[in-house]
Amino acid sequence: xxxxxxxxxxxxxxxxxxxxxxxxxxxxxxxxxxxxxxxxxxxxxxxxxxxxxxxxxxxxxxxxxxxxxxxxxxxxxxxxxxxxxxxxxxxxxxxxxxxxxxxxxxxxxxxx
Amino acid sequence: xxxxxxxxxxxxxxxxxxxxxxxxxxxxxxxxxxxxxxxxxxxxxxxxxxxxxxxxxxxxxxxxxxxxxxxxxxxxxxxxxxxxxxxxxxxxxxxxxxxxxxxxxxxxxxxxxx
Numbered sequence: 001x002x003x004x005x006x007x008x009x010x011x012x013x014x015x016x017x018x019x020x021x022x023x024x025x026x027x028x029x030x031x032x033x034x035x036x037x038x039x040x041x042x043x044x045x046x047x048x049x050x051x052x053x054x055x056x057x058x059x060x061x062x063x064x065x066x067x068x069x070x071x072x073x074x075x076x077x078x079x080x081x082x083x084x085x086x087x088x089x090x091x092x093x094x095x096x097x098x099x100x101x102x103x104x105x106x107x108x109x110x111x112x
Numbered sequence: 113x114x115x116x117x118x119x120x121x122x123x124x125x126x127x128x129x130x131x132x133x134x135x136x137x138x139x140x141x142x143x144x145x146x147x148x149x150x151x152x153x154x155x156x157x158x159x160x161x162x163x164x165x166x167x168x169x170x171x172x173x174x175x176x177x178x179x180x181x182x183x184x185x186x187x188x189x190x191x192x193x194x195x196x197x198x199x200x201x202x203x204x205x206x207x208x209x210x211x212x213x214x215x216x217x218x219x220x221x222x223x224x225x226x
Contacts, residue, residue: 006154032212043116043202043217044155051212089154096211098143098162099170102155 003027004092006103013110019077021106023090026071030092034100035064035075038087047088048075080110114138118203118218125193125225133188133221135203143206144186145170145215146178148199155202161186193225 005024013019021035031052036044050057050064050073057064063076077084090103119134137144145160147170157170161180175197177189186205190197200222204215 004154009152034214036217041219043204043219045217046214049214091155093212098160098168098211099157100145100215101157101171102147104152104154 001026002104003030004090004101004103006088006090006106008106009104010107010109013080013108015082015110015112016079019075019080019084019108019110021075021077021088021090021108023073023075023103024071025073025092027092027094027101028071029094029097030101031095032093033064033066033073034091035062036089036091036102037084038089038105044089077108080108082110082112084108085110116203116205116216116218118201118221120221121219122222123224125190125223127193127195127225129193130189130191131193133190133201133203133223135186135188135218136184137186137203137205137216138184139205139207139216140183141205141207141216142183143208143213143215144180145204146176146186146188147202147204148172148197149202149220150199158188158201195225197223198225199223 034049035047038044087105146158147155159178204217206213206215
């Protein structure tokens, strides 16, 4: 039973447009959420996070939105660049918890 | 600045063999963890440690052992390898016992069990 779900295995976007990656979760105890980016043959790297006390966090071209009532978060990349082509993982953890649970990932293709 | 270093990068084993995947970090992080990545399943937590001498199970601990004798090192042991353990293994570390802290990942060990 997956507690963190990324239902879109892949997404293709034109360079300069917005990329929107979605993530749903089932555990209402999750209160800290992260996005990681992964290139082939490398480990995931941290991109951006959000605490449950916020509904939006922004860092440059990357913005994460959290809708707690819907148990849904999304990552917006504006504008998208070819270097953004990678696999994006959504992750979540409980307050005070030591375990981070990851989604299956979404592969983003940004076409030049 | 090495960060998190995993060795080896690739390994092929026969069913029943044992081996240890090494992981070392030079950031003085308290929290370390092991994940496996399989197609369509993302990263699944195997074991984690919140400090030297303290380890605990993650989502998929069966078939794996860990120990944490120093802050820097967190080896993962496969006692009797099985084909189901074919995967890419990632080690990670973070500060603050891992609570609400991003993790730094190594580049992975690709393990094949024949």
